[in-house]
Amino acid sequence: MTDDLVSTSKFLSLILRHAPEKIGLALDPQGWADIGQLLTQSASHGRPISREHLDDVVARDSKTRYAISDDGLRIRANQGHSLAAVDIALPAATPPAMLFHGTASRFVEAIRVAGLLSGSRNHVHLSANHATAVAVGERHGKPVVLTVDAAAMQAQGHVFYVSDNGVWLTQAVPAGFIGFP
Template sequence: MSKKRLDDTSKFLSYVLRHEPQAIGLQLDSEGWAGVDALIEGAARDGRQLTPELIAEVVASNDKKRFALSEDGQRIRAVQGHSSKTVSLQLAEQQPPAVLYHGTATRFMDSINENGLIPGARHHVHLSQDMTTAEAVGQRYGKVVILKIAAQDMQAQGFKFYQAENGVWLTDQVPVGFIETLL
């Protein structure tokens, strides 16, 4: 399987499983699950050829572990990053590490300094346990800025944290007072 085919399929899966399932007539349940057969049928109507084997390879090879297959291989979902209003992941609240990180671009800093971190179209703000991951995320948007988040201080003030299956930390927002700019 070519890397390009895997990458293209991963981007397509991100689009339909996180943001626009209706674009291919796909229905997600409240936890974001969709039937693999329904995904393949919807993709075919959109002119894309998917197979169960291709989908399984994308899930297994995705470096960010964005997707999960059910144990029987019949259902698939994105593990976080949803903007679809039909999905409401029921994640258990977790004790975060003392510090988490967020990678962004310098062009967003005026807004962040004024409003803190807000989820935008997504359901949650995404945070990383290490600076390397945060930097990789931030590079997608321009000149990188790494933000250090006082996660346990936030939790002590009543903010809730969740951890997705792929290790990404999620919270509803990060107020300005809990953010320190590192780079």
């Protein structure tokens, strides 16, 4: 992605996941925003985005962070929201027996004690494959990949969801379900 596409993607992430009020944008309870309003409000706050550029960002985002509605009128982030009022209304799903979580080595001891917590987000993010977890961990420092016994968690009543871009979500992962390297 070019620098301009990356910059726009980061802006969309801020607005659609964390702070729509920064540009006066309204999200519905499932996190959808009207694209016309997004483009108008972005421009009025010094960040003009054309519809073609928006479509290009969505199409070229390697992590498929954003979804455009079937009618082409709305956009939302697929996961990663910190807004309590947003519930992207995913149905519960049966996860693979094992999931992965990429983190930085400096966080491992805290995770041993507290497990994986959602922090400022609405869910803990998990990957279905090791390689994705490594890439996630690298964004935060020296990567460490933890395994999560998702089958055992689900058997004990923990609920999982899978976002449109394949990220597995759950409220928290108690330390007893985590495998450490």
